[in-house]
Amino acid sequence: MTPYEELDGVLTRLAREAREILGDTYVGTYVQGSFALGAGDLHSDCDFIIATTVLPSGAAEAGLRELHDEIPTREGLWTKEMEGSYADVASLRTVDGMGVPWLFCDHGLRELIWDTHCNTPHARWILRNRGIVVDGPPIASLVDEVPPEVLRDEMRAALPTVIDDIRAWASFDVAWTQRYAVSAVCRALYTIKTAEVESKRGALAWALDHLDPKWRPLIAQAMADRDLGWDPDQPPRPGSLDETFEFAASVGQVR
Known part of the structure; x- marks a missing residue:
């Protein structure tokens, strides 16, 4: 299994x-x-x-x-x-x-x-x-x-508020949350493009190849740091949080 x-x-x-x-x-x-x-x-x-x-x-x-x-x-x-x-x-x-x-x-x-x-x-x-x-x-x-447009509409609706939605249950003072946010945005974009669902790791890999190259360092950081796991005392890497918020805002109205 x-x-x-x-x-x-x-x-x-x-x-x-x-x-x-x-x-x-x-x-x-x-x-x-x-x-x-x-x-x-x-x-x-x-x-x-x-x-x-x-x-x-x-x-x-x-x-x-x-x-x-x-x-x-x-x-x-x-x-x-x-x-x-x-x-x-x-x-x-x-x-x-x-x-x-x-x-x-x-x-x-x-x-x-x-x-x-x-x-x-x-x-x-x-x-x-x-x-x-x-x-x-x-x-x-x-x-x-599941009808393809139902999947796409779900992610289109989620993207504009993804950061606020995550903030409601997780602290952005923790590095895990920053990585989670990057992967959540990438998963939403993947579904909007393909009408399928991918894992966090798979969506990040797809995003490296398909999104604006300016976001590659951020996406690569989220992938590389996944193996650090959950540590409530580990803060986000310097600058990564602001870049994550900018990333989410830049794609928030993707159709």
Whole structure:
């Protein structure tokens, strides 16, 4: 499934435990995100979707909350790097289901919330086109193709506010956030151009070849520094933050 045996074990156990809790409403467990795109590494979280016939409620919801409160306490790296949602098949199938909150496990947290975080066109595209089956029926039987213009419109809408949107949940005093912002802009531009979704690393590589050469040093810096990982005490490289803001502003109205 993934390059990491330990992660495969975490995913297999999650599928088994979710099936036990959900009973007849369980459909299947799938990987999307960076691992589905072939770019997952030790700096990635693991994005999952567990499909259900109906949204969890009552005893099933309570059981899932108890499960995800306990998973990060288990030994190992990947038990603390899981992020995903429990999606009912009706709202998962097409983009008409966007706006429906799914029971969501945020990265590394223990309390599930109802959120639309995973209910997006790009998550559906990854799932449909690159998703990994952990357990359950083929993904194509659950998720329809995402219309190209829906993907493009999502990224066109995101670009003008990308910096403010990131600032709402991450501090730009940390180098990781600066690198994340550069890759987020490149991923948006890639989707607008191709109507497909690429990993952060893949989008940065594409941007090196396709964007204005003036941005190559910034993009190369974001690529090279990825292996530094998350360090809350590491500030951005001198000048990189202002250049990142300029980069985002310069492409903010791309059509």
